[in-house]
Amino acid sequence: MKTDIFINIQKNFKPVCLLLALICFISIPRVVAQDDSESESEPVKKVRPILKLLSNKYDDNSRTLIGIFSYKDTETREFFKVKGIALNFYAGVDSIVELGSFTTNEDGMAVCKINPEIKLPKDEEGYIHFSVEFEGNDFFRASDNELDLIDLELQLSLEILDSVKTVSVKAEKILANDERVPLTEVDLPIYVQRMFSQLKVGEITLDEGEGSFEFPNNVPGDTLGMVTIIAKFDDHEDYAYLRKSQSIDWGVVTSHHTIYHPRSLWTQVAPIWMIVTLSIMLLGVWGHYIFVMIEMVRLKKGPKETVQ
Amino acid sequence: MKKEFDASQLMKEFAPQLEKTSNLWYAVFFSMLAVFLFGVFGLYTQIADGHIVTGMRDNIVWGVYIVNFIFFMGLSYAGALISGILHLFKSEWRAPIMRMAELITIISLVIGPVFILFCIGRLDRLPFLVMYPRIQSPITWDVIAISTDLFGCIIFLYLSFIEDFAKLRDYKDLKVPNWRKKLYKALALGYQDTPWHYKIISNAKNIMAAMVIAIAIIVYSVLAWIFGVTLQPGWHSTIFGPYFVIAAVYSGAGMLILLMWIFRKVYKLEEYITKKHFVNVGVILLILAAFYGYFTFSDYLTKWYGSIKMDKLLIDKLFSSKYYLLFIFSNYVGILLPILVVGIKKFRTITNITVAALVTVVALWVNRYLIVVPTLETPYFPIQEARESWLSYSATWVEWSLIAAGLAVFCMLFMLASKFVPIISISEMEKHAELPKGLIRK
Structure with missing residues (x-):
């Protein structure tokens, strides 16, 4: 029995060795490469943010700059607004005026209300150059945006x-x-x-x-x-x-109080249909009562000759 | 020996009921009187100390008084409907139970409205209802309707008594005081057993039977509309009118069976009020139970499905929290028990039908309680800063004493009526009763 086993091993020795060698050849370099990647510390990849700059000018001629800070998640492909990011606002190109630093809210918006007293620099064509800047942090890269507007x-x-x-x-x-x-x-x-x-x-x-x-x-x-x-x-x-x-006051006057006819029940006089209905019913019923009572009187005064 | 089923024979049988009064009768009567006097004391307490002695407060302005009012009015209308319908259809078996139905009508109609007075804080303003009536007001409808109904029912009852008064007048062997004989004579209105007299009475009774049926439906609908026209959760329902009418007749049929059982036992009327009568009224009870169940289901289903906030709160109280046991008793036991007892032949005994009727009557009283109180505990506009005790209702001993007094008066009036006229109409028996086999009608 043992002899048979050895004979089989001898017969199959060469192919088995070749197979093992092939497996080692394929797998060993990968294992080595894996070890290499684990041993080296790769720096965390920072996210590139999206920074928008808007300008609103209102009735009182005041102007507000709004910086909106967001980023796109590469896996989900969704956009997320980021809260707590400090944005710096500026005006001008050559002579830069610092408008202030403001932090984004839960909507990713940092609002910079420009003091009307501040003299904003303009270029030759009358454009005011506004810019917003994010200095970057551990997670987001630095970013900026700009806007040229005419007052x-x-x-x-x-x-x-x-x-x-x-x-x-x-x-x-x-x-x-x-x-x-x-x-x-x-x-x-x-x-x-x-x-x-x-x-x-x-x-x-x-x-x-x-x-x-x-x-x-x-x-x-x-x-x-x-x-x-x-x-x-x-x-x-x-x-x-x-x-x-x-x-x-150029609009058509509207009333939110729908004009209903007042409830008839609450007026001094009952509605006609109610008076008519009640009268018919009462007359009908009491008419029968009176008829029956007359019959009872007839009974009382009934013909004596019929009495047996 | 051949038994003759004629007036003189019936008079002989029923005369002792009018002539003699047993000690048991006195014992029961004075017990009821004691309960009534206890109620009078409760009323005195309420008038002396004010409504604060009741469980009613600013939120829950109606309590068991209104429940009893609806209950007694329901019995009244049921009595009128049943007696009117049985009369018009000329059912052969109706004779022994007609008078009871008629007495239920009058006695309940006298007692019921009194409970309204117990709810009113300023009784001195009560005459204003008549002095300054407003046709628009459902309360005015109710006053007009109840007084019309009371008057009509008294006439109907009196018409059914006239022939018996004449027989009592003409029965020489009746051993009652002279004043009663004179009273019978006066009340008989000179009625003689002639075709002319009979025709007049018969026509008048037919007219009044039709009238009391119509009025009973209208009046109880008006009572339902007092609730239905208000915008309260649970009350603002278009089917409240027919629902109330069905519930009333249902409870009235139950009460009729109870009275049949009591008088059958007390006056030994087994020969006249037989199992057939119990089964026949039981079948009416079964049909009404099915209708009542249908209306109840329909009313609550639409409210539940609509899920208006306050309706839902109310239904939650009824279905699953504070009142669910009472709700199950009122709307499941109170409906299914009569159906099973009367519907299954094996259970169809006099005792079983009476027990089912008792459950029906109690269940219908509870039903009225569940209509009134939980709704008032679930108002659309709760009173601001209301005290906790104002937000739920619990009847006090004063209210229970008056409720008990009402039931005691109901029993006392029935007992007194049974001493004044035969509890079974002799004239009806003579003319319309199904005679036992072998008997002839003279």
């Missing part, structure tokens, strides 16, 4: 001219050295504020910085007829977000 001033006036509700707009670019240049051949949309959004009611084509628009008579207002009329650029390449608004 534009809008004036909105609402008046009734010849019984026509007229919205008039005057728009001037404020260039270097406070030089004012009228805006021309630009379409400016006009909106009315609604509860959840803004309704576009028309558009003014500015000519030499001025234009007007006939406000429609069928726009619903609040209980006093008040509407808020807005002239604005939403995301203009030169002016970014810029708005001017004013409230006036």
